[in-house]
Amino acid sequence: MTSSPLASPRATRALLEEYGLATKHRLGQNFLIDGHVIERIMALADLSGAERVLEVGPGIGTLTLALLEEAAHVTSLEMDAELEPVLAAHASAHPTFSYLMGDALKISAEEVRRATGGDPDMLVANLPYNVAATIILSFLEERPSLAAAVVMVQKEVADRIAAVPGSRAYGAYTAKLALTGRVTGRFEVPPRCFMPAPHVDSAVVRIDRHVPGEGPLEAGGPTRAEVSRVIDAAFTQRRKTVRNSMAAAGFDKGVLDAAFAAVGIAPTVRGETLAPEDFVRLAAALRDEGALG
Numbered sequence: 600m601t602s603s604p605l606a607s608p609r610a611t612r613a614l615l616e617e618y619g620l621a622t623k624h625r626l627g628q629n630f631l632i633d634g635h636v637i638e639r640i641m642a643l644a645d646l647s648g649a650e651r652v653l654e655v656g657p658g659i660g661t662l663t664l665a666l667l668e669e670a671a672h673v674t675s676l677e678m679d680a681e682l683e684p685v686l687a688a689h690a691s692a693h694p695t696f697s698y699l700m701g702d703a704l705k706i707s708a709e710e711v712r713r714a715t716g717g718d719p720d721m722l723v724a725n726l727p728y729n730v731a732a733t734i735i736l737s738f739l740e741e742r743p744s745l746a747a748a749v750v751m752v753q754k755e756v757a758d759r760i761a762a763v764p765g766s767r768a769y770g771a772y773t774a775k776l777a778l779t780g781r782v783t784g785r786f787e788v789p790p791r792c793f794m795p796a797p798h799v800d801s802a803v804v805r806i807d808r809h810v811p812g813e814g815p816l817e818a819g820g821p822t823r824a825e826v827s828r829v830i831d832a833a834f835t836q837r838r839k840t841v842r843n844s845m846a847a848a849g850f851d852k853g854v855l856d857a858a859f860a861a862v863g864i865a866p867t868v869r870g871e872t873l874a875p876e877d878f879v880r881l882a883a884a885l886r887d888e889g890a891l892g
Contacts, residue, residue: 601641601668605661606634611794614659618685630658631725631751633792636803637665643784643805644723644749646670653711653719653745655703655734656727658682660689666723667693674715676703678727703734708742718744725751728799732756732772739779739808740823748780748806751788757802761785764874771834775827777875778815780806815875821882825891826875829882833870841873842866850890858884 605611611630615621631637640662646652646669657663657675659682666673667689675698677686686698697714699706712718722738722745731752739745752760755768761782762768784805790796809816816823832848833841842859846852859866861884864877873881885891 600638601665602634602637603661603665605659605664606632606637608632608794611659611661614685620659620681620685629793629795629797631661631792632794633788636788636792637662639786640723640725640749640751640803641665641669643786643803644669644721644747646721650720651715651717653715653722653724653738653742655722655724655738657686657698658725659685662723662725663689663696664693667696671695672697672715674698674711674719676701676706676711678702704730704737718742720744720746722748722750724749728753728756728797732759735760735806736772736776739776739806743808746808747783749784749803750806751801751803754787754800754802757785757804760804760806765872769871770837771830771870774830774873774875774878776806778823778826778879780808780814783807815879817879821879821886821891825886826879826882828891829885830870830878833873833878837869837871839869840867841870844870850885854885854888854890858888858890861887 611632648669648671650670651672652666652670654663654673654675657677663673663675672695677698677700680700683700690696690698699710699714726734735748735750739748758768759772760776762773782804786803788801788803832845832850835848836844842855845855858881862880864881
């Protein structure tokens with residue numbers, strides 16, 4: 600199984616000392632030092648050797664080096680300028696590795712395409728926890744070439760990603776992410792697997808993009824943006840009924856009542872009880888009522 604030569608405390612400390620580096624808490628830096636976790640990430644990614652992998656937050660390249668063993672190309676996006684010399688050294692040693700410095704949420708798809716030699720197929724990353732949820736949702740929504748994501752996140756974020764309707768962790772984020780993909784794998788990672796050890800538990804999740812005809816969105820139906828608007832409105836005031844929450848978000852109560860009746864959803868339920876498919880049906884009814892124009 601593929602691991603990484605940097606996945607140990609000794610190797611990580613040696614590299615950090617070589618380059619005069621230290622971890623930065625504000626950037627959410629916790630370096631992975633457990634080779635077994637790397638092996639499990641690679642097993643969950645299940646690369647065939649043909650993939651162009653996109654990685655966010657490579658750090659010193661611990662996961663990167665493992666990915667380079669199995670991917671056709673790896674492009675990493677890194678915000679910390681002090682890590683560039685390390686990434687440059689990896690790039691010199693590995694012709695199938697490229698990197699871009701900057702905020703992953705601001706680096707354009709075209710920049711990534713040029714660096715990668717084509718659109719990336721997968722996102723595989725130990726994500727910076729302070730922006731992990733945003734990156735996962737925005738990348739899967741805005742980069743349709745990504746067939747799947749295998750990402751390390753804070754356990755609470757993993758719980759939100761995998762939550763089911765009616766559960767405590769289920770919310771607007773869960774429902775919007777479910778429009779694009781579904782969780783197909785997960786495992787937990789304790790703090791001792793990092794240096795320095797974070798104060799939270801972590802988890803790795805795999806999210807596979809829905810193939811056409813399988814997801815909640817349907818051809819000719821409401822768009823992702825329209826459904827997302829309905830979802831956000833339903834969770835504007837989470838503890839209130841879906842009718843009152845959506846009315847508070849600006850929807851006309853009469854129009855809402857007509858839409859609820861058309862799709863058979865009780866206006867007295869809370870948004871957290873509705874499945875992604877329910878939000879799609881509700882958005883379709885609201886669009887028919889002219890409320891999403």
